Amino acid sequence: MCGIAGIFHVGTAKPVEEARVRAMLAPMEHRGPDGSGLWMGPGIGLGHLRLSIIDLGGGAQPMATSEGDLVVTFNGEIYNFADLRSELEERGHVFRTQSDTEVILHGWRQWGEQCVDRLNGMFAFALYDLRTQSLWLVRDRFGVKPLHYASLADGSLIFASELKGLLAHPGLRREPELTAVEDYLAYGYVPDDSCIVKGVKKLAAGEHLLAVRGRPLPAPRRYWDISFADRETARPEVLEETLREKLRDAVRSRMVADVPLGAFLSGGVDSSTVVALMAENSRQPVRTCTIGFDVAALDETAHAERVARRFGTDHRSRIVSPDDFSLIDRIADHFDEPFADASALPTFRVCELARETVTVALSGDGADEAFAGYRRHLFQHREEMTRRVLPAGVRRAVFGSLGAIYPKADWAPRFLRARTTLQALAADGAEAYAASVGVTPAPLRAALFTDLARSGLQGHRAEDRYVAAMRNAPARDAIDRAQYADIKIWLPGDILTKTDRMSMAVSLEAREPMLDHRLVEFAARLPVRQRIRGRSGKYLLKKSMEDRLPLDLLYRPKMGFATPVSEWFRGALAGEARAIAGGSALARTEWFDMRRIARLAETHRSGLSDHGRLLWQLVMLDKALGRLFGLG
Structure with a gap:
C-alpha cells in the first residue's frame, strides 16, 4: 500500500520541476x-511513497525496466503476481526483483493494455x-x-492518490463544485463521478486512461464491468461448494505478505x-482485533471473542x-x-488497534454488495413483488395518496415508518431505491439551498446517477439492478473510501477478499x-x-x-x-438558507x-469547505 503522484506534460516535453x-x-x-522515490524524464515526473509489504529490500519505486524504457509508480497489491511472473518468464522475460510491481512492467510489454485483464488485485498505477x-x-x-x-491550464496532466496531493500543485485552481455539494448532501459522500474541487476527476473503478504526448487527452475507457445478466444453473449443493472454493482462494491469495498480517x-x-x-490457511494463530463500545446495545465484542x-x-x-x-478534525483532514x-x-x-501489531489486515468489506446483504436489498425485493402485481397508475394513485397524508415518523422504529414504504411503492423501482440509499431527501435539500444555488445546479439531481445505473444495468431482476448500482456507486464512494483513508491514516494496508473479482462475478450469477x-x-x-460458524451468529x-x-x-x-x-x-458560499x-x-x-x-453532514461539509477553499 502506497501513495503515488505525478506530472505529465501532454503537449510538449518541457521539463517537470522535481x-x-x-x-x-x-x-x-x-x-x-517506509520510503519515497522520484523518477524524472523528458516532460514527465513520477513520485512514490512506500509502505513495504512484499520484497522489502527490492521493491522500491518508481520502478523501471532494465532497458529504462518503461517506468511505473504503483499503489496496491497484485495477488496473482507469482502466476503471472511464471507465465512471463516462460515467454522470455527476465525479472530483477521479487515484487508484484515488476509484473506490471513486463505485463505491459507483453500484452499492452490487455495486461490489466490478467491482474487480480487492488491497484492504482501510472505507467510511462x-x-x-x-x-x-x-x-x-x-x-x-x-x-x-486533473488537466491544468499549462497543458499538464497531474495525478495523485489523494485530493490533497493535487491541491499541493500551484497550478490547480481551488474552486468549489456546487453539483458535488448536492451529491454529498444526498449521499453523505461525494461519488466517484464527482469532486468537490471543480476540474478534478477521479478515475472510475474498472477504468483506464491512456494519455499520449501531442494528442488531445481522451476520455477514460472501461476495461471491466460486473454483469448480473446470466444465471448459474447448477444444483444448490454444487453452488455451495463452488462458493466455498472461491472464498478459500480469495482469502489464501490475500495472505501473501512479508510483514505481519491479521484481520x-x-x-x-x-x-x-x-x-x-x-x-484454515495459517500455521500460526491468526491475529484479530475488535473495537467495542461501552454501550451494550452497540457492542459486538462478545460475538467477536466467541469467533476468536x-x-x-x-x-x-x-x-x-x-x-x-x-x-472529527483529524478524520475530516484525511478525507x-x-x-x-x-x-x-x-x-x-x-485500524489504529490493528496497526499496533500488524501491517496488513483483511476485512469483510464487499460481501453485502456482492451477496445482497443490506436491509434495503430485502425491502427492494419485497416492494418489487408488489410493483409486479399492481400497475404503475394504480400504485401512484393509491400508495402515493396514502404516503402524502401519512404522518412522518423518522423517530419511530423502521417497521413503523410506513410513509417511506408507501412513497417507495408509488414510485418505480429505480427511483425508490435511489431514494432509499440517500441520507437527505431531495425536498429537504432543495429547501436548504438558496435561489442562487438552485439556479446554479441547473436541474442537477444527485439521485439521477443511481436511476441511470439501475435502468442501464446488465441485469435480469430488480435486486440485480440494486446490487449493480451499489457496486458502481456506493461501494467505491463510501465503503472503500472509508476503509482506504482510515487504514492509510495509520499506515495500515487493508485487503478485501470478498472483492476478488472472480468471487463477485460468481455471486452476480447466483439465482x-x-x-x-x-x-x-x-x-x-x-x-x-454453517459447518464452520455457529448458526445463531450466522443468522x-x-x-x-x-x-x-x-x-x-x-x-x-x-x-x-x-x-x-x-x-x-x-x-x-451564499448557497444555503442559514x-x-x-x-x-x-x-x-x-x-x-x-x-x-x-447536522453531521453540514458540520463535515463546513469543515471541508473551510479547509479546502479558505472559507472558514
Missing part, C-alpha cells in the same frame, strides 16, 4: 512511511512508456485504491468468514466510547472531501433465491459457512459500527451546530425533531 512532484507527495506521507511517450493510468475493478487527476473481526458474518478461512476462541486466534479488543468525537459516514470514527480506531430467502440476505454465503440481525450523532448535537456538539448556522463556511439551518439546529437541540444526521 520540487513540484515532491510537494505533491508531502501531504500524503502517511500512505508510505518512453518509446510512445504515453502515460497509462489504471484503477482496479472495484475502486479499492483511489486515483485523482478485523467484528463478530458478523463477513469478517467471521474471513477469519475462519484464514485459520473458536479458531484460536491471537485476539485483541479495545473498548471505546461512542462519544469519541475528538477525532479531504466532505464525508459524513460517522462509522469512519470507529473504523479509524480499529435470486440463493441471495435472498425469507428475511435473510447473503443466503448462500451463510449456508456455505443474527446485522449490526454495524454505530455512532450516536443525534445525541452529540444535543450535548457536546451543540455548539458546532449553532456555529455553522452563524459565520461559517456554509454561509460564505436561517433554516439555524431552525433545524435549534429544534434538534430542544428535542422537538431529529436532524442529527443532517
